Amino acid sequence: MIAGVGLIAVVLVFLLRYVPDKAVVVPAELAPGGRGQPDLFIPGRSDLWSAFAPKAALMLAFLLVFGLVGGWLLAGRMLAPLARITDATRAAADGSLFHRVGLPGRQDEFRELADAFDAMLERIEAHVAEQQRFAANASHELRTPLAITQTLLEVAETDPDRDTDALLARLRVVNTRAIDLTEALLLLSRADRGAFTREPVDLSLLAEDATETLLPLAERRGVSIETSGGAAPTVGSPALLLQLTTNLVHNAIVHNLPDGGSVRVRTDSGLGGATLTVENTGEMLDPRVVPTLTEPFQRGSERVRTDQAGVGLGLAIAASITRAHGGTLTLAPRPDGGLRAVVQLPAA
Helix, strand or coil, X not given: CHHHHHHHHXXXXXXXXXXXXXXXXXXXXXXXXXXXXXXXEECCHHHHHHHXXXXXXXXXXXXXXXXXXXXXXXXXXXXXXXXXXXXXHHHHHCCCCCCCCCCCCCCCHHXXXXXXXXXXXXXXXXXHHHHHHHHHHHHHHHHHHHHHHHHHHHHHHHCCCCCHHHHHHHHHHHHHHHHHHHHHHHHHHHHHHCCCXXXXXXXXXXHHHHHHHHHHHHHHCCCEEEEEECCCEEEECHHHHHHHHHHHHHHHXXXXXXXXXXXXXXXXXXXXXXXXXXXXXXXXXCCCCHHHHHCCCCCCHHHCCCCCCCCCCHHXXXXXXXHHCCCEEEXXXXXXXXXXXXXXXXXX
16 A cells, blocks of 8 residues: 555656646647647646546555455465464463474475474473483382381381391491482482583593492402593583493493403593493393383393392483483493493583
8 A cells, every 4th residue: 555655646746747737728720730630638637637546546445455355365374384383382381292283384484493393392291201200210219218217117116126236237228228319319310400510521530530439349249340542531520420430330340240240441532522431241131121221210130239239320320411411322232241331422
């Protein structure tokens, strides 16, 4: 409408201004070659406006109707994808994380927005499911030492000949396991949040610290530890990366052969970043079970030792710390038995 009014204004200002105000009649004898012809009529400005105005009004009315109807249809077609995204957003706000936009059509801006929203919902759904599963498992694991403590106290109350020293020793063991589990849960939560300061770290130095700390445990179990490789600089939390290395080496020592086992720790640095590899001998592992070992409270049945089964969070914490540092943790069974754990972190 604005464009149409502008065009009419152009006609009025720049065209009709050169037309006489009133009509002019030129006699035929004064017109060139007009002898014997009727008189020449030259319309005035009012005559041209009278003829032009109704047609212009009709065209403006047509433009108004066409613009409203066409704009309404075009806007509805263009905004339909936004309506689907809005519905999916409301469904997600109501807790329906399984709902997806699934926008069809060509790959335009709306399709990219819908695909990004679906990917976000998928990650949130997986994260929520993992947290719910973790909460359920944590509740179950924490309930076990509490139930054992309650049972020990109830039995001691009804037993007049109870051995106080033995009761205290068993309670101390159960309490220590509960403390270890709680500390592991706190460390896992800290790693998942990524709440740490990043600074340059050398994985080779952390590997030496971890093996030196766990050397007495390895000697008691008859397991030899071999450390090799060069400097592997990366960026992250020294405390968390040391915990990552310690967990992998501890896991390799505990889940090893009863006697004569070995653990090999190697660090490398290349274009792909810093690499930490921990291999250990042990029983043959089912390839279908190995990928589940990084889940919280998951233990391979062949790998559980009655003397030190752990709390089931060692590899889960290692995987969480690796993800928080932008790296990957790969577990694979060794052909001769045992496990190979490879951590790849970005280079410094």
